[in-house]
Amino acid sequence: MQWKDWESTGMVNLPDQPTASGACKTCHFAGMGGNWLSGDAAATFEKNRLFPYILKIAVGTVDETGAFKDLVPARRHIDKGKESQMCDQEPCHPTFLLTPEMETAVENFFLLSYARWKQGLCEP
Known part of the structure; x- marks a missing residue:
């Protein structure tokens, strides 16, 4: 994961995505729910490189023997x-849908x- 990709894809805007209760960073500014989305773009990037926050971006799969x-x-x-x-059924996460641009940013x-x-x- 590289900062230049976080920035160029638009992931820097993810914390500002609106929900029914405000921007994502309103609740996730310090990692609530295993999701770190703060107003500090560099800190958000760095945290999302670490467990458990990286699990919002990528997960591993296993083969039939249980090996990675x-x-x-x-x-x-x-x-x-x-x-x-x-x-x-309460409690529910505040409703939201990512903008098409933000969805593309997450995918890209x-x-x-992954390609890197x-x-x-x-890099470690």
């Missing part, structure tokens, strides 16, 4: 919004990071 197989997009930033639209950031990982170009 590959990384796949987690899509939690995208799917949580869709799930929030269908919640019928994973793809760029597959090429062995990831």
Whole structure:
């Protein structure tokens, strides 16, 4: 994961995405729910490189023996919004849907990071 990709894809705008209760960073500014989205773009990027926050971006899959197989997009930033639209049992996450641009940013950031990982170009 590289800062230049976080910035160029538009992931820097993710904390500002609106929900029924305000911007995402209103609740997730310090990692609530395993999601770190603060007003500090650099801190948000750095936290999202770490467990458990990275699990909103990428998750591992396993093969039939239970051994690690590959990384796949987690899509939690995208799917949580869709799930929030269908919640019928309290407490519910505030309703939201990512803008099409933000959804593309989430997808593209994973793809760029994944490609670097597959090429062995990831930094520790």
